[in-house]
Amino acid sequence: MIANLTSIPGGPVDPGGDLGSLARALTPEALAALGAPLALAAGVVLLLACELWPVTARVRPALVGAALAAAAWCSWRLVAEPLPRGGLVFEGTFAAGPALGLWSLAFVAAAALAWAFSAGYYRRDASAPFKGEHDLLLLSTPVGMILMAGARDLLVFFVGLELLSIPLYALAAFRRARATSVEAGLKYFLLGAFASALYLYGAALLYASSGTLAMAELAARFGAGSAPALGQAGAALVAAALFFKISVFPFHVWVPDVYQGSPTPVTALMSAGTKAAAFAFLLRTCALLPASAAWSVAVLALITMAVGNLAALVQEDAKRMLAYSSIAHAGNVVLAAAALLAGDPRSSAAIEGAAIYYLAAYAFTACGAFGILAWLEAADGEGATRIEALDGLAQRRPWSAALLALFLLSLGGMPLTGGFLGKWLVFGALVERDMMPAAVVGVLLSVVAFAYYLRLIVAMTMKPARAAAPRPGDEWELGPLVAGAVCAAGVLLLGVVPGWLMETIERLG
């Protein structure tokens, strides 16, 4: 079995350690394809070195910023000057096409925003001295995300998944003085390990049934309609593991506790990045599912939306409410996967584009919303995210309230925000595939969503303040200020001048 694995065409880089074959694999093209993960990984290694001496530790912010900027630039190159042959490298196990460029831009942006919002977040916390470890764990998550989104091989995806998940388990428990944070880390770890096991078991079954781990070959065999029951079971298990990471019903129950307990900047990263990365690979996995699964997936997605939205209605904590809202949004984006299944899987580029738009808008919005909550938590102390603590926020901290209101309206999908056009594209995919009932139920469920988004806005703008106004000048510090402004700009740009991204998406197909 092991011998077989290493000889699979398109298997990961030869584990035998043959340096010669490694050198042959690292063509300039492959380097360009892996530019963003390599830049981030280099940043991680340099950070490790820096932390050894207190003097060099001071350059940490510059180092993180440089790594993120380099990764963003490399991702942008993939979009601006697409590599030949769709960017397929390493014998077809990794595809660095323009779509991956867009995905990784979103991941890098999410990581950068989460990092900026984490500035000052831990300052009163016992974990404050370990900010270096925090930053390097944070910096390694987008490496995993990019590998997940670009994987065309079941094992490459798994490597990416673990590269993402293991740092996140640690980050979730990062405020170890707080029981909820430790609880979040433990829950995420146990359930995440369970999902990883599901994934591996599914991949093993797929391999056993068809003798390959390459997505293209698997898709060709499954597409011929001759998939054995064993392979179908494997595909279902892989899909279940992805559903766990995307938080689709019934694999969503871990989300509220983990999102609420984790440090809020980490929550922002989880909601914006993890889901998107797993979803990008779900689109590939769709090729393994029969077209008849379209309606099952759509129904699951709608149930996810219903569960997320209805549970969010009764929450008393804004962070937990947004956690449920992120479940609902996962349902929304999985509707795009259902639309993909319903049609010809080969014409997936347009739907992938719709999902990218939706998730890019969601990345800015969710990072912004959780980021503002993180900032409030840091400034006003524990319990600042309870809804009644937000009463009259517009009087006390007008800019925080205005930004949070903008993000909430975008989450709900008001026109002139990125959330609206994302919703338009996803529902447009459903309409294009003639799944009108799913579209109608979906939009009606997003009316429910507004009930709780508005509840926060009501608290902030329409109720009298309970706490005294802060001193003037206490409103912002640099990191969160810049990150909040960037999120707001992103949300508005995607909503008002969507031309650039729309055209780029159009070119994907």
Add this chain to the structure above:
Amino acid sequence: MDSLALLTFLPLAGALALLALPAGGEHGPHGRRSDSAARALALAVTGLTAFLGARLFVGFDGSSAALQRTFERDWFTLPWSHAPVRLALGVDGLSVTMAALTAVLTPLVVLSTWGHVDRRVKEFMVWLLVMETGMLGTFLATDLVLFYFFWEASLVPLYFIVGIWGGECRLYATLKFFLYTLAGSLLMLVAVIWLVQAARTSSIPELTEWASRPGALGARGGAWLFLAFAAAFAIKVPLIPFHTWLPDAHTEAPTSGSVILAGVLLKMGTYGLLRFCIGMFPAQALAFAPWFMALGAVGIAYGAFLAMAQNDLKRLIACSSVSHLGYVVLGLFALNQPGLRGGLLQMVNHGLSTGLLFLLVGMLYERRHSRMLDQFGGVALVAPAFAAWWVFAVLSSAGLPGLNGFVGEYLVLLGAWKVAPPWAAVAASGVILGAVYLLSATRRMLFGPVVHAETRHVGDLRPRELALMLPIGALIVWFGVQPGALLDKSAGSIAALEARIARARVAAADPSIEDGAGAELPGAGAAELPAAIGPQEAVAR
């Protein structure tokens, strides 16, 4: 810059300029002064907009059905359909009166806030100006996606206006208003996406042309599209049984919010019915017309009965709105010339009369801090000028000949009578019922002895209040004596619309001509409607 784009976006620019002002009210160091600056700036911007709106109205050529003063800029291209979405504005006979009414009413609303908006003034003005852009854009957009942007974006400002500056139960009312309207809007969104992706364009004139092609909408598609659009508009109008959000929103809104709501926002619903449900899907409109006429007529009577039972003056006027908008819907769905003209006229009339009534109730409330009818009596003794204005507004609302309401109601009844006499009869009884609740409320409030001592301290109208009511009063008299001033502006567009309806009617009567969806719908009302106005007659007009 083109005048339509200027008209639409000037208020938004004003709102952005307002944001730059220092915070006012109790927080800022220069509180009062800053509030006055915000008011003055808002008044100047809306005043300029009103001037542009009035100039647009005067310069509009009513005999033509074509879009005038079009403004077009590329915006972005939608995937799948490759439909270019444009920043496209234009005005025709259906929208010119509503756009002008919006522009003219808003500065009066700004003036009216002097009395009742005394906290967070700057914020209020920002929302009001944003809303004005939303409303003007809704009426002037000639691109469906742009229309939807404006349509839904105009929801948010009113949500804040009611929620922040409203009465005691404002949070409940504003949430109900928002969610009700949003539910309808989102159903429309699915229809909009469907339509744009199927027709591969989002320009409203092109879509209208496309939808009239034989077989374009498929066998059942037309009916679903019609119903999805109608859901959004029926909730906004509001048509019974979707009306329950309106009394709450009206009652809890600040006076200015009520005036905008009654004057313009509800008209977005009837305008949508006219532009999309009738203009874009005439075959389906013919098929569903009996239902809409029934809902309109029942709404007239039901709203009137509701109004009779009210003690709260604002709630009473809100219920009368339900009744009056029933006339509009009844007239529009009569689908003949008098009905359409009457409906369009009533849209403006209701905005003026009900707007004036809400302003007067607001002024009374500012003095007496009550709107309950049983708290009043004898107001005419202490505030005679107020009483005179109130009686004037009531008579205008009740449709006294010589004032604006009469012509519109008459045309609506005439149009309805030609196609559905029973519903016309119900509607006509509504005229009497309207007089009953309006006049009995007037009697209880104005006349008789002064029952409560506080009423004695109700002062009469101040010059500012007179100044803001005079333009409305003048328009009420002008349109009563000279309704042609309004009707002529829409003549060309109404004639074109009638021609479309006539073509759809012919097609529905003879399915062999085309497989239009209207012919296959159950209970196709077209066959039952007597051909009151034939196609030749319609074209001749």
